[in-house]
Amino acid sequence: MSVFKYRPLGTSTTIRLVRFPRRATNHADAKLHLTLYEEELAKASKSYYALSYVWGNTDRTHKIIVNGQEFYVTSSLMFFLTRTREAAVFWIDAICINQDDLDEKSQQIPRMKEIYQNARMVVAELGSASFSEEVVFDKMPELSLTMLDWVEEAAKTRDNNLENAKLPFELIDEYDDAFWRGLSKIFDHPWWERVWVLQEATAGRQDRTLIQYGSKAISLNEAISNGVAVDIYNAKQIQEGSHRSQIPLQNIQKMAMIYKWRQDGTTIPLLGVLEVMSGLQATDTRDLVFAALNIASDIGISEIQPTYKMSVAEVFRNVAVHHLLHTADPLRVLSHCGNTLEPLNSGSEWPSWVPPWQHEFVTRILPRVVTKDGIKCPSYNPFGLTEHLAGKDCIEVEGDSLKLHGICIDSLHSVSNIIVEKASTHYDQTISNWLPEDPDNFYFTGETKHQAVRRTVVADLSYSPDREEELRGNISSTLPVTVIDSLQFAKYTQMRRLAYTKNGYMALVSHHAREGDFVYALYGGHVLYVLRPKDDNFVLVGECYVHGLMDGEILQMDQFGLDKVRKICIV
Numbered sequence: 281m282s283v284f285k286y287r288p289l290g291t292s293t294t295i296r297l298v299r300f301p302r303r304a305t306n307h308a309d310a311k312l313h314l315t316l317y318e319e320e321l322a323k324a325s326k327s328y329y330a331l332s333y334v335w336g337n338t339d340r341t342h343k344i345i346v347n348g349q350e351f352y353v354t355s356s357l358m359f360f361l362t363r364t365r366e367a368a369v370f371w372i373d374a375i376c377i378n379q380d381d382l383d384e385k386s387q388q389i390p391r392m393k394e395i396y397q398n399a400r401m402v403v404a405e406l407g408s409a410s411f412s413e414e415v416v417f418d419k420m421p422e423l424s425l426t427m428l429d430w431v432e433e434a435a436k437t438r439d440n441n442l443e444n445a446k447l448p449f450e451l452i453d454e455y456d457d458a459f460w461r462g463l464s465k466i467f468d469h470p471w472w473e474r475v476w477v478l479q480e481a482t483a484g485r486q487d488r489t490l491i492q493y494g495s496k497a498i499s500l501n502e503a504i505s506n507g508v509a510v511d512i513y514n515a516k517q518i519q520e521g522s523h524r525s526q527i528p529l530q531n532i533q534k535m536a537m538i539y540k541w542r543q544d545g546t547t548i549p550l551l552g553v554l555e556v557m558s559g560l561q562a563t564d565t566r567d568l569v570f571a572a573l574n575i576a577s578d579i580g581i582s583e584i585q586p587t588y589k590m591s592v593a594e595v596f597r598n599v600a601v602h603h604l605l606h607t608a609d610p611l612r613v614l615s616h617c618g619n620t621l622e623p624l625n626s627g628s629e630w631p632s633w634v635p636p637w638q639h640e641f642v643t644r645i646l647p648r649v650v651t652k653d654g655i656k657c658p659s660y661n662p663f664g665l666t667e668h669l670a671g672k673d674c675i676e677v678e679g680d681s682l683k684l685h686g687i688c689i690d691s692l693h694s695v696s697n698i699i700v701e702k703a704s705t706h707y708d709q710t711i712s713n714w715l716p717e718d719p720d721n722f723y724f725t726g727e728t729k730h731q732a733v734r735r736t737v738v739a740d741l742s743y744s745p746d747r748e749e750e751l752r753g754n755i756s757s758t759l760p761v762t763v764i765d766s767l768q769f770a771k772y773t774q775m776r777r778l779a780y781t782k783n784g785y786m787a788l789v790s791h792h793a794r795e796g797d798f799v800y801a802l803y804g805g806h807v808l809y810v811l812r813p814k815d816d817n818f819v820l821v822g823e824c825y826v827h828g829l830m831d832g833e834i835l836q837m838d839q840f841g842l843d844k845v846r847k848i849c850i851v
Contacts, residue, residue, distance in 0.1 A: 284349035286378040292387060295321050295395060296376040297328050298346075302367040312344040312361050314351075316375065321394060328369040330399035332480040332489075333360060334407075334470045335374070335563050346375065360405045370403075371395055382588040389586045392476075393574040396483035401490055402500075404481065406471050409494030416462030417496035419455070424498075424505035426451055449516050452509065460513060463506065466493065472532055475560040478553075479571045482538045504539070507532040534560075538575060550576035551603065551612060558620070559640025565592045568637045569599055579607070592638070593629040600634045601677050610675055611684075611805040615645040618790040618810075618822025619775075631680040632820040633850050642775040643791065646739055646823060648806050659741070660825070662801045662808060664832025674803040681817070682850045686802035687840050689826065690781035692810070698791045699773050710737055714778045723786070725828040732827050736786040739772050739825040785829065790822025797821055800848070801834050817849040 289296070299315040333356055340352040344361060353361065357374055364370075378384045396402055409417070430448050471477060481489050481500055489500035511533075534556045541548045553572040562568050570586040573579070584602055586595075603613040617632060618624060620639035624632050650659045676683040696714055714737075716729050723732035772788075779787040781799060789797075793810045798818075800809050808826050811818035834840045 281345075282349050284346050284351040286381065286384075289384065289387075290318055291320075293321055294318050295324065295371065295388070295391065297324060297369050297371055298375050300364050300366070300368045300370065303365045313348075314344060314346050314361075314375075316346050321391065321398060325398040326400045328371050328399060330371045330396050330402045330480065331360065331373075331405065332402055332471075332477060333357065333405040334474055336470070338563060340374075351375070356405075356407065359407055371399065386585075386587040386589070389570050390574070392479060392571075393483050396480050399484065399488075401488050402480060402484060404471060404477075404489060404491045404500070406466075406469050406491060406493040409496070412458065413462050413465060414494045414496050416459055416466060417493055417498060419459060420463075420498050420506050421502050423455070423509050424502035427505045427508045448512065452513050452516055463510060467507070467510065467532060469493075470561065472535075473561045475557050475562040475568050475571045478535060478538060478557060478560070479574045482535060482542070482575065500535075504532060504536050507536065548575060548577040550579040550599070551616060552576075554599070554635070554637050555616060555641055555645070558637055562638075564588070565638050566590070566595045569595050579603075591629075593634075596637060597630055597634050597680075599637075604675050604677060604682070609648065609806065611802060611809075612645075612648065614802075614805070614809060614820060615807060615823040616641070617820050618792050619643040619645065624792055624812075624819055624821065631682065631851050633682045643822075644772055644774075646772060646807055646825060647741070650741065658806060660806055660830040661832055662805065662830055662834055663803070664835060680851060683847060684802050684804070684850065685845055685847055686800045686805075686809075687834065687844045688846070689799040689801055689808065689829065689834070689840070690783050690785055692779050692787070692789070692793060692795050692797045692799065693782040694780045695789070695793055695795055696778040699776055699778070710773070710778075723828065724784070732786055733778075736778065736788055736825065736827040737773055739788050740827065740830070741772060779824075781826070786827045787824050789824040792821050793824070799824060799826060801829075801840075803845075811848070811850065814851065817851045820850050 295318070296316055297319050299317065301313060301315075335354055336356040337354060340354055342353050342355060342358040344351050344353060344358075353374060357372070377388050430451065487499050487501045490497050491500060491503055537556060538548070538553070550572055553575045554568065557568055557572055560568070562571070566586075566588065569584075573584060573586060579602065583606070584598055590598070600613050604610045613635065614633055616635035616637075619641040620636055621642055622636055622639050630636075647659050649656050674685040699710060711730075711733055715733055719730040719733070720728055723729050725732065727735075775791045777789050777791055777793055779789045779793060781787060785799075787799065787808075789810050794812075797810050797812050800811050802809055807823045808829065810821040810824050812821050813819075835842070
């Protein structure tokens with residue numbers, strides 16, 4: 281019997297689908313006989329299922345029969361193929377795309393979102409499960425209904441503000457430790473860590489994604505509702521000071537976040553999706569960008585064409601260059617640099633101004649917009665409302681060099697240890713450790729240095745002098761982080777450092793920052809940046825907040841001004 285050979289797809293709108301025959305439950309033939317055929321995607325809409333699964337070991341060692349010819353698949357796919365007994369039509373990436381044809385892969389990748397959206401249902405295959413795990417799966421729909429009821433009631437009684445709602449710890453106590461351990465194992469499954477899962481599972485409605493585990497199945501909607509319960513369970517462990525391990529929930533929260541963006545009808549930013557995806561697993565690192573392009577709505581596939589003929593460095597660099605030259609907030613991409621535990625990029629595969637999306641981000645970028653009195657406005661505005669905010673005319677990219685215009689603010693004189701604790705109880709400790717010897721003396725803004733430190737620690741995102749005592753009480757309490765006003769501390773301060781500049785400015789900087797680095801205000805930037813000299817150029821260390829210089833003060837101060845602007849080169 282000959283080995284299967286693909287024929288080129290007929291048109292750019294054609295996809296392949298695989299048809300399963302009906303098979304008896306006692307089928308003894310280990311060789312599966314499948315039919316692969318072509319169909320126009322528009323015509324095939326809602327006539328097929330789309331499979332989502334973990335490739336795992338990429339070795340294709342298991343033989344099946346496709347169109348009368350030998351075809352080899354991975355172990356994880358073989359598990360799904362052998363359990364499928366009913367006649368059905370599926371779209372399965374490993375079979376429906378010629379994985380050895382880079383041109384075809386590059387052509388089909390832009391269609392992935394549409395393929396999953398048009399599917400009758402997305403079937404997520406998690407593989408085999410133990411008896412105890414299947415028992416947990418049986419209870420998940422019940423817990424889902426319980427949590428949905430709580431969310432509905434909490435929204436009614438708390439003006440739709442779930443963060444202020446009383447957490448239903450009594451509901452959590454209805455389930456024993458064995459249940460929570462089993463749920464922990466389910467949410468720790470590699471499927472939740474796959475980069476393509478975010479695109480596959482969120483392309484359609486939550487109730488049209490079915491998660492199979494062993495002989496059981498639940499909807500993704502039910503799984504996400506269980507995620508709410510897990511969040512409350514983790515909060516309960518914090519409140520009680522328990523030493524039990526918290527249930528990993530980060531990846532299902534990422535999925536829920538993308539769903540919320542879509543439900544709200546807001547623009548889904550490519551950089552935001554890439555930040556959410558950072559640290560997720562991909563067999564091919566380039567898929568981090570290609571999958572994100574299928575989710576984002578501000579920059580699409582038509583603007584950044586995916587191609588597997590480019591290296592990882594070229595793909596990542598393309599995203600950075602496009603954002604720098606073709607978007608309204610060009611320097612935002614720079615804020616995503618210096619946020620991982622990996623060494624700074626310069627001197628490696630790509631320059632320091634290109635974010636390393638394959639590594640998990642341990643620091644969240646400072647927000648560009650905040651809501652004040654119901655109105656959205658910029659969080660920071662270093663140059664004030666001037667033409668310098670555009671910045672595009674001042675940006676040049678030559679090879680691996682990024683040339684910008686900016687003003688040197690100062691150099692870092694002293695830098696704290698990395699702030700590693702996320703717990704709310706460390707807010708006051710951080711402030712007391714970093715208070716100057718004269719906390720009641722005045723900062724150059726006119727407030728006391730004590731007040732300035734408090735505002736610097738949270739990058740001025742949640743501080744209010746009128747609520748200082750209330751804020752202090754909340755942060756010192758044992759309430760879970762998700763329901764207290766110190767959320768900004770947990771969000772934006774973790775894995776950063778506090779710093780004083782040579783001239784006494786207080787700053788919140790990247791964990792990569794060190795004494796001697798320079799703080800710059802760059803045209804086109806909504807925050808400030810830390811740069812490190814390298815020969816005649818600079819290495820980008822990361823974004824930073826300098827208290828008192830974030831709202832247009834720079835051009836109003838004698839020591840700065842337009843005459844201090846210089847052209848710099850970041851490598």
